[in-house]
């Protein structure tokens with residue numbers, strides 16, 4: 001699009017300020033800016049800015065495969081899981097495109113040193129967990145690593161420097177997630193520089209479309225991969241491509257499954273897997289009505305106590321069928337440095353929104369979802385903050401309890 005066409009487009013969406021400095025830019029910068037604007041998903045922005053938040057439907061608890069039930073069937077599940085892995089039908093997807101603002105490190109979160117007397121990055125620990133499975137396989141499974149424009153180079157460099165944590169390099173595939181513009185509280189898109197729209201990673205929910213749209217998008221179909229185990233970078237006890245989890249999912253013939261833990265208390269800050277209007281859904285902790293969060297059943301257990309650990313198994317066929325569907329867009333308040341009156345400003349307080357798609361919304365797009373309970377102390381050690389709850393401190397304690405030398 002040329003200048004005039006771009007201006008017309010911006011007029012339509014009330015964003016003409018993006019061209020305020022156009023004539024101060026050189027040829028290349030102008031071309032870049034026009035190209036950036038052409039790629040903005042204005043429909044997504046308009047919907048997000050004018051939505052009044054999500055209305056929660058009728059919630060009911062979801063049937064969970066409890067730890068004792070899993071134990072009883074462990075042998076059969078494990079055998080089925082190993083068989084699928086040995087047939088190359090399952091691969092892993094590491095979500096590592098986040099900015100980890102709460103942890104407050106400039107590096108990708110996975111590079112964070114969780115060790116005490118030795119260096120042990122989160123990435124390295126997760127690959128140790130992976131090797132516990134691949135040591136029993138004929139061949140290692142593929143690991144797709146999602147990064148963002150912001151941390152892609154640093155992540156790749158770190159993997160290379162660490163010799164891919166002893167994992168075969170040709171089984172690790174990087175792809176970059178999409179970006180979304182940031183905007184002020186009244187919906188005006190920010191410029192990061194005079195010739196550059198302010199962009200941020202578009203959340204972890206766009207992982208499949210970003211993967212399929214990338215230059216390795218064909219790999220899944222070409223290699224007969226039927227299941228993808230998606231997991232977050234910030235749980236150091238994450239069990240990846242766990243054969244028991246895979247086997248349970250296959251035996252129950254579902255489209256997807258989620259590893260869940262019993263919530264520690266009604267107000268723990270985790271999403272809850274339940275049924276919403278009869279369909280599987282995850283309700284975020286800040287969306288859950290307080291009375292429901294605290295409700296208990298006849299055994300004194302929380303009725304809505306199925307906390308998700310950001311470890312899901314999705315059937316590829318089902319993912320393909322929802323690929324073109326629009327996902328809800330979430331707004332999160334952030335501090336966004338930007339150009340104001342021709343100069344760069346760095347606000348102290350949140351001054352606008354980032355737009356995010358969330359992987360948990362994919363569950364609602366599935367017809368069914370199996371909740372598989374896991375032992376919290378063995379599988380859930382989130383690293384969200386430096387100290388306090390879900391922090392480096394709590395994750396270290398749990399690693400030590402699991403026999404990991406720090």
Ligand code: UTP
Pocket residue numbers: 095096097098099100101102103109146177201202203204231232233234310384
């Ligand atoms: P979080 O929602 O905890 O976000 O990510 P974050 O960016 O890591 O941390 P904060 O909120 O800024 O402190 C959960 C998982 O989703 C990934 C993260 O890397 C993490 O594995 N994620 C998040 C992405 O891959 N892309 C995103 O745009 C956001």
